[in-house]
Amino acid sequence: MTKITVTYAPDKNFVPLTLVSMASVLKNARKGDEIEFVIMYSDLEDKYLQTFDNLQAIKNYSLKSIKVDEKIFDGFPCPNWVTIEAWFRCLLADLLPDEDKVLYLDCDTIVQASLSELFKLDLGDNLAGVIEDVSGSKEKAQNIALTDGFYFNSGVMLINLKAWRKQDFFTKLKNIVMTDAKVSNDQDALNKACDGFKYRLSPKYDYMHVWWRKNTPDYDDKYMAEFIKAQENPVIVHFTGKKPNHPACKNKFLPEFREYAKLVPAYETLQKEIGVKEAGKGREKLPFYKRIFSIEISSDRKHKYINIFGLTLKIKI
Numbered sequence: 001m002t003k004i005t006v007t008y009a010p011d012k013n014f015v016p017l018t019l020v021s022m023a024s025v026l027k028n029a030r031k032g033d034e035i036e037f038v039i040m041y042s043d044l045e046d047k048y049l050q051t052f053d054n055l056q057a058i059k060n061y062s063l064k065s066i067k068v069d070e071k072i073f074d075g076f077p078c079p080n081w082v083t084i085e086a087w088f089r090c091l092l093a094d095l096l097p098d099e100d101k102v103l104y105l106d107c108d109t110i111v112q113a114s115l116s117e118l119f120k121l122d123l124g125d126n127l128a129g130v131i132e133d134v135s136g137s138k139e140k141a142q143n144i145a146l147t148d149g150f151y152f153n154s155g156v157m158l159i160n161l162k163a164w165r166k167q168d169f170f171t172k173l174k175n176i177v178m179t180d181a182k183v184s185n186d187q188d189a190l191n192k193a194c195d196g197f198k199y200r201l202s203p204k205y206d207y208m209h210v211w212w213r214k215n216t217p218d219y220d221d222k223y224m225a226e227f228i229k230a231q232e233n234p235v236i237v238h239f240t241g242k243k244p245n246h247p248a249c250k251n252k253f254l255p256e257f258r259e260y261a262k263l264v265p266a267y268e269t270l271q272k273e274i275g276v277k278e279a280g281k282g283r284e285k286l287p288f289y290k291r292i293f294s295i296e297i298s299s300d301r302k303h304k305y306i307n308i309f310g311l312t313l314k315i316k317i
């Protein structure tokens, strides 16, 4: 038996894609894979929450839906291509106190093989298993001054919750968001907070077909060879750019996506009802003077953190 916990954080627009991703996980699971899905959400109506339980015919699984308070992320920036829900995974150590390892997947993914191999990986003290971003990794790493030299794509993360708890991960990340002017979205923040504590996974676990871009990845030779090998039959496909429910999507794995969509009851009706939205409104980072001072309570409720000018004081309550 391998326990496989996969978490998503959809808003309403991403419900259809999330269902397809879940269907693909179930379809390709091995017999001994024990699948659990965790849906983090903020304001999804019940009728959409219920759809996440509609896939039991493919393979049995357990389901947890966790409502997250958006207020926790007051002051966190959101460019218009990501949702506020994108920040929710940063809280996973608190949301799932009994889990030690979970896979976070963006809703715009499909999984084409069992995830048991991935879950058997020992991450050691690393905070996450991650895949180097397919474009501009070195430049982005420099921009936010990463010490370990590569910037990962945060759409797929094998998260070591044990290590997150040890490092008080959310407090660490929040401090970065509030004080580092270069950090402008969830992916930057996760990269910065995991700096020096990441396990580099094969590109086959987050295959990005950047069909609308002419550039090639700045991977080293070994990673590039793995990327080329991965493009034939990746374990996880990540539909960056136009989503597979958008008529202009030209991703090479679109036929596979459509096959998995057929496994989702009433997919077409649901997709029609929700529609395809391209971008959100976006949210600016709080002005600096509001970011330099804050007080918060630790997740174990035993300490108070006072953040002043990027310094954190930990005080017993």
Ligand SMILES: [Mn+2]
Residues within 6 Å of the ligand: 106, 107, 108, 155, 238, 239, 240
């Ligand atoms: Mn994505």
